[in-house]
Amino acid sequence: QFAQTISHELRTPINLVVGFTELMTESPEYYGSQLPPAYLRDLNIVHRNACHLQGLVSDVLDLARIEAAQMSMVPEETDPVALVQDAVSTVRGLVEARGLALHTEIEADLPHLWVDPTRIRQVLFNLLNNAARFTDEGSITVSVCQRGEDVVFAVADTGVGITSENIARVFEEFEQVDRGTRRRHGGAGLGLAISKRFVEMHGGRIWAESQVGQGSTFYFSLSVGQADLAPGPAGVGVGR
Numbered sequence: 357q358f359a360q361t362i363s364h365e366l367r368t369p370i371n372l373v374v375g376f377t378e379l380m381t382e383s384p385e386y387y388g389s390q391l392p393p394a395y396l397r398d399l400n401i402v403h404r405n406a407c408h409l410q411g412l413v414s415d416v417l418d419l420a421r422i423e424a425a426q427m428s429m430v431p432e433e434t435d436p437v438a439l440v441q442d443a444v445s446t447v448r449g450l451v452e453a454r455g456l457a458l459h460t461e462i463e464a465d466l467p468h469l470w471v472d473p474t475r476i477r478q479v480l481f482n483l484l485n486n487a488a489r490f491t492d493e494g495s496i497t498v499s500v501c502q503r504g505e506d507v508v509f510a511v512a513d514t515g516v517g518i519t520s521e522n523i524a525r526v527f528e529e530f531e532q533v534d535r536g537t538r539r540r541h542g543g544a545g546l547g548l549a550i551s552k553r554f555v556e557m558h559g560g561r562i563w564a565e566s567q568v569g570q571g572s573t574f575y576f577s578l579s580v581g582q583a584d585l586a587p588g589p590a591g592v593g594v595g596r
Contacts, residue, residue, distance in 0.1 A: 367417075370410045377403035415546040422553045429472035429557060436466050436500050436507050436578075439473060443480035444498055451488050457495035466502055467580045475554040476578070479562075482547040483511040483574045491515035494571070505580050506560075512573040518566040526564060527552040551576070 381399050384391045391399070418427070444460055451458045469476075480498070487496045494514030501508055518526060527548050555562045555576045566572035 362416075366413050367410075370406060370413060373406040374403065374410055377406060412546070415550060418550050419546060419553075422550070422557075427557075429475060431470050431472050433468050434471050434473045434476070436469055436509070437462055439477055439480060440498055440500050440509070443477055443484060446481055447484040447488065450485070451496055454488055454491070455493065456488065456491055459495060459497040461497060461499035461501075463499075463501040466500065466507060469507060469578050469580065471558055471578060475557070479551040479554050479576060480509065480511070482551045486547055486574070487511050487513035487515065487572070491571070502580070503577070506577040507580060508575055508577045510573055510575045512571065514571040517568040517570055517572055518564070519568055520566075523564055523566060527562065548574075 377399050379386060380391065381396060381403055384396075440460060440462060444458065448458055484496065484498065491513040492515065496514075497510075497512045499510045499512070552562050555578070558578055560576055560578040562574070562576035564572060564574045
C-alpha cells in the first residue's frame with residue numbers, strides 16, 4: 357500500500373514535468389518564439405530524464421499491484437503477430453536511434469492466443485527495451501513460432517551478454533547483475549521481474565540464454581487456445 361500511495365503521489369508532478377517539457381520542446385511557437393539552442397538542449401535532457409522517471413514509477417506501481425494481488429487481467433482472443441508488430445512499432449525509433457538493426461521472424465499461420473494483450477505487449481516492450489539498452493552495435497531480432505501446444509516469443513540481441521551464473525537472477529526484483537554495466541546503461545531491475553509475473557499470470561514460462569560478449573536471447577511461451585481462467589488471490593485472473 358505504501359508503494360502504491362507513493363507511486364500515485366509521484367505520478368502527478370512527473371506527468372506535469374513530462375507534459376510541459378514536451379510542449380516547450382516540440383511546440384515552442386506556443387510561447388511566441390523559438391527557444392535558444394542552449395535552452396532547447398537542456399529541456400530535452402529534462403524531458404528525457406522525466407520520461408525515465410515516469411516509467412520507473414509505473415513499474416513500481418505495477419509490481420506493488422501484483423504483490424498485493426490487485427492486478428486483474430482482461431483476456432481476449434489475440435493474434436500473436438499483431439502483438440509483435442505493435443511492440444516493434446513502439447520501439448523502432450529507440451532501436452534505430454542507437455544505430456541498431458531491428459528484424460522480425462514470424463512463422464506463418466500462427467494460432468490465436470487467449471491473453472490480456474496489454475500485458476503481453478508490455479512484456480515484449482520490456483524485453484525489446486532491455487535489449488536496446490544493452491546492445492551497443494549489431495541488431496535485435498524478434499521472433500515468434502509455434503512449438504507443440506505453445507507459441508514461443510523470442511527477443512535476441514548482439515549485446516554484452518550475461519554470465520551463466522547470473523542468468524537465473526535477472527528476473528528478480530531490483531536485481532542488477534552487473535552493477536557497473538547496469539549503471540552505464542540505466543535501469544532499476546524491474547522490467548524483467550514484471551515481465552516474469554505477467555507471463556506466469558497467463559500460465560506461461562519465461563527464460564533466457566546468453567553468452568558473454570555474444571548477446572542474449574529472452575524467450576517466453578504461452579499456451580495455444582482459450583485459457584480456462586480462474587480467479588487468483590484477491591481476484592487476480594490466472595491463465596491455465
